[in-house]
Amino acid sequence: MSAIDISTLAVGEALPERSHTATNVSLFLYNAIIWNPHRIHYDETYTTQVEKHPGVVIDGPLQGDWLNQVVLNWMGDNGTLTQFNYSNRRASYLGETLTSGGAITAIDKAAGTVDVEIFIKNEKGDVITPGTAQVRF
């Protein structure tokens, strides 16, 4: 990975976007490793008939991780993620392709810190998981 020079950054600059399309396999593996047996992430019949969701639910914290990666994959080797906040505002379901991205909101050259606003959007363009992060360079 390359290094980022904080003096070349500007407020408003976008962080690279990425798309994520969860599958039954990826959700199974994610819920297995985080040891989450909640059936809404793998049992479609139960999910739609008992919990009345329109489909298998993509985990909120998985979206949190994808959001986190927007920053990790942008900041390069010389950045350190010091703060990360997010909230899951709206559910999303298997079959949807989500897009992650973000932008720089503040730069403090003296402190060596950069604040970013990050998002996960659904296909309609609604921000379903917003977040913020701070990186120290």
Place this chain on the structure above:
Amino acid sequence: MSELISAEAKSWIGRSGEPQRVEINRSDIIKYSIATEQRQAKYLEGDEAPPMFMFGALRPLVPMDELGPDGISVDKFLPELPLKRVMAGGTEMKFHRTVHPGDVLRATRSLSDMYEKQGGSGPLIFVVYDLRVETEAGELVMEERQTRILR
């Protein structure tokens, strides 16, 4: 003021749960990194844990008979409250040190606040937990504030 939260429930504010001890191992980091589609070699090879790895590493490990028909275990670190449906609110994290295979960590969760608000479709209770993760030597690794919303 506090109509939904009983005095007994209020007395839980400030309480800490039993500390949880976690041994970090490489294959768990690799599995987590594959499942979350990490792109960096240090994560995919398990040399360093992605920041959100700790969320999974600290999930409760309970016997099968403590899992409900929905697959969820009941969180015992919650007082009796009149609202039952739990939703995730926001999560705020501060990272002080990266996590690596071989680390032995100690996590302590405390219930730091509880309050009610009138939502658009009825009353809501907010329960705020503070999680503190340290090494066995007491070095701070991460802090997390998690809000749960009951409706």
